[in-house]
Amino acid sequence: MSTPPEPGWCAALPLLAWRAATTAAAPLMPLWLTRRARRGKEDPARLRERRGEGADRPAGPLLWLHGASVGESQSALPLIEALAATRPALHFLVTTGTVTAARLLEERLPPSLAARVQHRFAPLDVPGHVARFLDGWRPDAAVFIESEIWPNLILAAAARGVPMALVNARVSARSAKGWGRMPGMARRLFGAFRLVIAQTELDAARLRALGAESARAWGNLKFAARPLPAPEPALAALRRAIGARPVLLAASTHPGEEAQIAEAHGLLRARLPDLLTIVAPRHPERGPALARELASLLAADEGPPPLVLRSGGALPTPGTAIYVADTLGELGLLYRVAGAALIGGSLIPHGGQNPLEAARLGCPILLGPHTANFTAIADRLLGAGAALRVADSAALAEAAALVLTDPLRARSMTSAAARIAADAGALPERMAVAIETLLPAFSLSPSGTGAAAGPG
Incomplete structure (x- = not known):
């Protein structure tokens, strides 16, 4: 009778399978991206960003925020404003997966923050693309918004010691059931986040069951978004x-x-x-x-x-x-x-x-x-x-x-x-305080560039 595999293998096998599958698919990705670009789903001039290229890291502390589409990226705006107000030296990298989100972020970003915020399209979850992205940007901390769980990206960031938060998090019953079939993998991924803030108590309970043991519910950032503009x-x-x-x-x-x-x-x-x-x-x-x-x-x-x-x-x-x-x-x-x-x-x-x-x-x-x-x-x-x-x-x-x-x-x-x-007008400020604990403390050097001043 064979000996059952160690619990660690329950997480390792599906993660290794995902890594192998995405690596094998990498040579086909340029064709896939080109087809998407023809349908308006990608920016043809910026396809290299999907391969993790195009880093332009500013000096000093850098917080990376990732949201899949329009709703997530727009809900990040009040959070960025709250963090910018308390950390004058902090710069922001915002990644999204859709062209629409990129355009609206550019349109709605307050002019006062334009010099401190850069946008890139998120790298595809291919190990080589992810490594290139992280090596180029070297974020001091990362904030994932809502439900963006990409195994290669999350584990590579964790391996580099990047503190990560999952905020405005939500998990549907269907997603929770799917992750529940791979409990070891779920624990590895959801447990990689040092800070998990859910939208509702039900979301928080599902996240705790999946491995985010400290998940708590504070409400929905979308409650705190600014009114949509109109010229x-x-x-x-x-x-x-x-x-x-x-x-x-x-x-x-x-x-x-x-x-x-x-x-x-x-x-x-x-x-x-x-x-x-x-x-x-x-x-x-x-x-x-x-x-x-x-x-x-x-x-x-x-x-x-x-x-x-x-x-x-x-x-x-x-x-x-x-x-x-x-x-x-x-x-x-x-x-x-x-x-x-x-x-x-x-x-x-x-x-x-x-x-x-x-x-x-x-x-x-x-x-x-x-x-x-x-x-x-x-x-x-x-x-x-x-x-x-x-x-x-x-x-x-x-x-x-x-x-x-x-x-x-x-x-x-x-x-x-x-x-x-x-009702939730103060949520971005409250969330910003929690995220600041992930960032190292920085002081400004005489040249105006950021220098690490000890743990945050």
């Missing part, structure tokens, strides 16, 4: 174009939702003939195809409906029924002109986008049945009467009509939502 000239122009028409916004929609939105639009037009419905797809490059889809869906009911694409520079006219806002970074503009907003990703089993963006801008919130990505936030909004749940297109039309025709109801919803959005 005043563009806002004024859009308001003039819309006039007094009622506006339903479908924000950050995904494929499969727009058909339901088109049906709700048709039902609503029977009660609100001058309704303008704005559809803002989560991925703006879908705009032209989406416009054709919406036109075909509505043609049978209304005749060929006037649809306008914002990416072409056009504003809605009095005859515009559907305005497709296929542009990047303009949700702050759209929430400010809408009388009600359906939060995209919630009419299909995607899990929903962030409803607090609407809450901070005084736009009444409508949520579909699928809000697993923001369960705690959605439950608080619904419980406080700050949002309405809709099951399908008919319920969406009914709820939108209620809000668009009842100003008192709309004001009650927005007031309740604003209170919830403001």
Whole structure:
């Protein structure tokens, strides 16, 4: 009878398998990246960053923050501001995995911080790429946001002695179950973080079970994000174009939702003939195809409906029924002109986008049945009467009509939502204090460069 493997092998085998698989796949990665670049998923001029190249480390202390996409990178902004205020010599490297996140970070980064923050696309989780990235940047500490668990990256950073934090962490039931099948590997990875701050008590409990023994719940950084911006000239122009028409916004929609939105639009037009419905797809490059889809869906009911694409520079006219806002970074503009907003990703089993963006801008919130990505936030909004749940297109039309025709109801919803959005205003500062414990103490040398002054 053979002797069972030592417990360490339970973690080592899947990690070794992952390392071998990613190493073997490395020669194919350039082709994969090129194909993604053709679809707009990568920046063709910056593909070398995905190989860990392009380091330009500044002098002095450097904190590396990584978030996969738009939500994570945007929730990092108030955290960066809080850390920058208390550590004047600290510089920041922000890595993301999407082009959209990179663009919005550049647009929304406060000018006062521009010289202290650099962006790079995250290296692919290939051992050689990861080593090149870490050797070039040599971060003093690292902060991973939400649920970015890349084995090669995390273990290589740990091997170099980089103190790591996992903040705003969340683990779905499905992910927890998946990691639970590899308990040794989970303990190695989640146990590599010195600081783990979860969004909810349930997230913290799941993380502790996976090996992050010190995980605790402080709340959601997305509660503390700044209101989305809107350039005043563009806002004024859009308001003039819309006039007094009622506006339903479908924000950050995904494929499969727009058909339901088109049906709700048709039902609503029977009660609100001058309704303008704005559809803002989560991925703006879908705009032209989406416009054709919406036109075909509505043609049978209304005749060929006037649809306008914002990416072409056009504003809605009095005859515009559907305005497709296929542009990047303009949700702050759209929430400010809408009388009600359906939060995209919630009419299909995607899990929903962030409803607090609407809450901070005084736009009444409508949520579909699928809000697993923001369960705690959605439950608080619904419980406080700050949002309405809709099951399908008919319920969406009914709820939108209620809000668009009842100003008192709309004001009650927005007031309740604003209170919830403001609750966690001090969270970035509290989180910054905890992250500072991972950083070494630095003093400024006469030349102005950072020098280590002892343990932090």
